[in-house]
Amino acid sequence: MDIMKKINRDFIIKQSYERLFSYVINYPFVRNISFIAIDSEIDNNMSKLDMPKKIKNFFITSKSKNIKLKSMLIKKITKRIIKKVENTDIIVSIFINDNDNSNTIKEIINILIALFNAQRDNIKLINIKCDNDNYYNYIMDSIIALQFQTKREQYEYIYDITCDELDKHFEKENFCDFQNDRCIANRNKMSSKDIMGCCYSFTYNVLGDIKNKKICKFLKGKKCTTKCMACKLYTCKYLRSKGITFKAKDNVLLSSFFNKKQLRVLSCNYFISKEEIIEKLLEKNYMPYIIYYIMCKEYITVKQ
Numbered sequence: 001m002d003i004m005k006k007i008n009r010d011f012i013i014k015q016s017y018e019r020l021f022s023y024v025i026n027y028p029f030v031r032n033i034s035f036i037a038i039d040s041e042i043d044n045n046m047s048k049l050d051m052p053k054k055i056k057n058f059f060i061t062s063k064s065k066n067i068k069l070k071s072m073l074i075k076k077i078t079k080r081i082i083k084k085v086e087n088t089d090i091i092v093s094i095f096i097n098d099n100d101n102s103n104t105i106k107e108i109i110n111i112l113i114a115l116f117n118a119q120r121d122n123i124k125l126i127n128i129k130c131d132n133d134n135y136y137n138y139i140m141d142s143i144i145a146l147q148f149q150t151k152r153e154q155y156e157y158i159y160d161i162t163c164d165e166l167d168k169h170f171e172k173e174n175f176c177d178f179q180n181d182r183c184i185a186n187r188n189k190m191s192s193k194d195i196m197g198c199c200y201s202f203t204y205n206v207l208g209d210i211k212n213k214k215i216c217k218f219l220k221g222k223k224c225t226t227k228c229m230a231c232k233l234y235t236c237k238y239l240r241s242k243g244i245t246f247k248a249k250d251n252v253l254l255s256s257f258f259n260k261k262q263l264r265v266l267s268c269n270y271f272i273s274k275e276e277i278i279e280k281l282l283e284k285n286y287m288p289y290i291i292y293y294i295m296c297k298e299y300i301t302v303k304q
């Protein structure tokens with residue numbers, strides 16, 4: 001059974017090292033096995049365990065200082081590691097420990113991205129041990145995204161689930177608190193218009209002044225008809241004064257899957273459709289970020 005051929009959650013198991021090793025002994029792998037553990041506290045989790053002989057390569061990404069594990073410890077997935085694990089069946093085992101935080105999750109996702117980009121077909125099993133539902137979902141969503149064949153599909157998946165997550169969060173917290181088409185900023189006279197929140201598009205003239213301010217073309221039947229990431233991340237001056245802000249660079253999935261230029265595309269392109277944003281994300285652009293930032297600054301629409 002090639003467990004990576006289907007995009008679903010069933011090939012993921014949740015085991016301790018002990019049970020995982022006994023699973024490895026009994027699982028019908030035909031080739032040598034490479035075992036890649038991602039575990040910040042490997043010393044505690046691995047103590048007194050016998051590694052199955054079927055495992056020919058054992059790598060651990062961990063900050064562990066354990067002298068006995070030294071030869072296995074790696075910082076990231078390098079070309080040397082990829083060379084060693086090619087032509088083997090790869091098992092990835094991820095342990096999330098109590099002291100791990102969202103930065104650890106980003107590091108794990110970056111390791112998964114490097115592994116999938118280089119060895120996608122050889123990855124046969126992924127073990128995730130994680131008691132934190134949010135972290136578990138981030139890792140699961142990354143694994144699902146990485147199984148798509150094209151960058152477009154990967155980007156669309158990450159884009160959609162992030163938009164859905166932001167929508168749910170805004171709805172649950174009722175930040176904008178619409179009443180009779182007027183949001184809380186409209187009602188408190190903290191917005192340039194009195195109704196329909198901040199869904200007004202505009203452009204700049206050569207002097208940098210705002211012109212052509214009008215209701216956004218995507219607002220139909222009082223509902224947004226596209227998924228614009230910049231709009232979903234946006235909070236107005238009123239909400240920001242209450243400490244409510246969202247940044248693409250602070251989002252675990254966005255900051256793991258997109259580079260600095262792409263994060264800027266996601267943060268600054270208001271009033272445009274999801275399809276147009278995905279095209280911008282896929283554009284090849286080799287300009288250094290600082291030059292990109294200066295050159296593109298005036299062309300990017302920023303909400304008021």
Ligand code: SF4
Pocket residue numbers: 175176177183184185186191196197198199234235236237238239
């Ligand atoms: S972000 Fe501010 S202006 Fe826009 S809808 Fe929400 S409360 Fe209103």
Ligand code: SF4
Pocket residue numbers: 198199200201216217218219223224225226228231232270271272
């Ligand atoms: S694209 Fe942005 S401004 Fe336009 S309707 Fe949707 S949320 Fe409102």
